[in-house]
Amino acid sequence: MVGAGVAGLSAAFAARKRGLDVTVVSAGAGASALGGGAVDDVQWEAWLSAARTLGEPLRTRALADDVRAFSDALGLWDLPAADVPASIVATAAGRLRPARGRDRGLLDLGSLGQTTVLVPRAPRAGWDADALASTLESEFLARRAGMRFLPVDAPVLRFVDEARISDADLAMRHDEPARLGWLADRLRELVADARRHASVSAVLLGSWLGADRERATELSSHVGVPVGEVLVGVGSPAGLRFEAAQRRLLERLAVKVVAGRVAVLRRAGERFELMLVDDDASVVADAVVLAMGGIAAGAIVYSPPEQRAGEDLPSEVSPSFALAIDTTDVPIRLAAGSDRIDAGGSIFGPALDTTAWPSGMRPSALESVGIVAPDGVVWPGIRAAGDVVAGKRRTVLEAVVSGLRAGQTV
Ligand SMILES: Cc1cc2nc3c(=O)[nH]c(=O)nc-3n(C[C@H](O)[C@H](O)[C@H](O)COP(=O)(O)OP(=O)(O)OC[C@H]3O[C@@H](n4cnc5c(N)ncnc54)[C@H](O)[C@@H]3O)c2cc1C
Known part of the structure; x- marks a missing residue:
């Protein structure tokens, strides 16, 4: 599992119920801890x-x-x-x-x-x-x-x-x-x-x-x-209580926890290798659940071409959102809700002044961006759950439901 918010935790819970060996790699607090209560x-x-x-x-x-x-x-x-x-x-x-x-x-x-x-x-x-x-x-x-x-x-x-x-x-x-x-x-x-x-x-x-x-x-x-x-x-004590309950549950489930940020996900024969930032260590697994959260957890990076241009114009109009981990030999596509965002449109990125805030039933653009994962499936052997999935409601129970499904099916 990459991520230990409610999605990664519920996926670990469901996978352990099936008797699978589970390792969770977590970079620390995400939305589940920030917005607890x-x-x-x-x-x-x-x-x-x-x-x-x-x-x-x-x-x-x-x-x-x-x-x-x-x-x-x-x-x-x-x-x-x-x-x-x-x-x-x-x-x-x-x-x-x-x-x-x-x-x-x-x-x-x-x-x-x-x-x-x-x-x-x-x-x-x-x-x-x-x-x-x-x-x-x-x-x-x-x-x-x-x-x-x-x-x-x-x-x-x-x-x-x-x-x-x-x-x-x-x-x-x-x-x-x-x-x-x-x-x-x-x-x-x-x-x-x-x-x-x-x-x-x-x-x-x-x-x-x-x-x-x-x-x-x-x-x-x-x-x-x-x-x-x-x-x-x-950022309230309710989030600290979530983190304390999370630690207790992972310990009770006998899940191995690796504190660190995954930098690269790549195929290693029939298996997958997760390489960590600033660390020679890596984790090899038969299957992976990406439960890395959205922009709030640092899983999706917002970086429109203009931001990377320095004093000059950017050399190309590339997409404004990117997954924070390098997945070169595992094709992973991002979308904003059901809209494709894998091609750049403007050097300034999307019009966040009108779309970043939710309006009526339209969710915030920043909360719709994520991995395309129909039924939670990203690629054979790779599932996605929680806020990292494009177009899913950003609520705790939605993340739990998708985490459980990922842990039951991975
Ligand atoms: C401020 C705020 C308030 C909210 N309020 C509510 C509310 O009132 N009610 C409600 O139902 N929902 C609320 N939400 C939404 C809810 O918190 C989320 O939908 C839910 O917690 C998402 O869980 P998650 O596990 O998918 O992601 P997260 O909880 O964000 O967990 C992602 C995890 O992935 C880890 N991670 C990210 N990148 C990497 C990496 N490269 N390597 C390793 N680990 C990585 C992070 O460290 C984190 O542990 C709120 C969200 C926020 C941000």
Whole structure:
């Protein structure tokens, strides 16, 4: 497997179930770690917009048994059963949005209904409880449920430096039982006090509750009401928790892990050889799953001819996107959705000012570029899964489904 995001991990899980020997080569964090927290099957904006247009409640779709088995083995997510009210998470930017599943550390507001959620104030950059509460309360889903968000003074930081340390460091402190117990005591007092004036049924905090494992479940049981985190857009402790769960699962599966970046994929007789960057070592395998992610993971490189031209015009108009690994004797084609991009059109590359941002149902051009792999097949013996595949939805569950299929069929 090249890549250890959710696609590479689920492919390894499925291949080990078949008794195959698996080696994972991973260059480190990709989208699964950068964007950790919400576990979507479809773009949530489209789901919410369809439910609003049709005036229907947000209910969950069914999941395949192997997806659930993988999620259970990972031990990180809550994926509710089919046809129940959807989980609703609050983003740090003040949106309320549905999610098919979530890292268990995130507060699920979907089952709360008409109630008040406390948002403790804390003197931390990036945490403005008053602004967050007022934005969340104005959201469609809050108004529809009659949900209120109340900013409250509460001593949720214990030491002076906690005003300045990163979310990751603060989350790590809550991995310690004594510190978690201290926070539970403070929040219990807070909830008891607030209940004298309002019907309070949850507490929303920053992304601070555990870096190794989520601590929100334990905290909630001590406080007596659900306590959980907001969803952060990029680079949060939820991503660290994914990486910790990933390491634990790979170890349990007895998968060999090679830390490094693949530079070359080439045929070696009936087998394949993966050569690593800055390393004489290589990995030889009977079959390969490319689960290297998209542009965010460095698997696809955006480099229009103009960028390579220096002070002069480029000598040729070549394609603007390239696979980051050299695959000279294994033909691999890239496409943007179903559009060919293997010939250059402009020295300036595609018109990203109009296509880079998703619009309506059209995904971002940068999220559609990938390897052409009908049914996940790239070449005999080579499969592709997850974000590296052209035209696939960029969601966690889409990557898991394609990773499982790759591991089952490679
Ligand atoms: C900021 C952000 C927010 C997101 N938010 C959501 C969300 O809210 N909900 C949702 O469902 N989805 C979200 N997504 C999408 C989701 O994270 C991805 O669709 C999914 O994680 C893709 O998994 P993957 O395994 O295919 O790729 P990745 O997780 O990107 O993994 C690719 C792996 O390949 C490795 N790699 C790359 N090149 C090489 C190489 N040459 N050699 C060795 N290893 C290599 C990388 O190091 C990485 O480990 C988000 C994505 C981003 C970037």
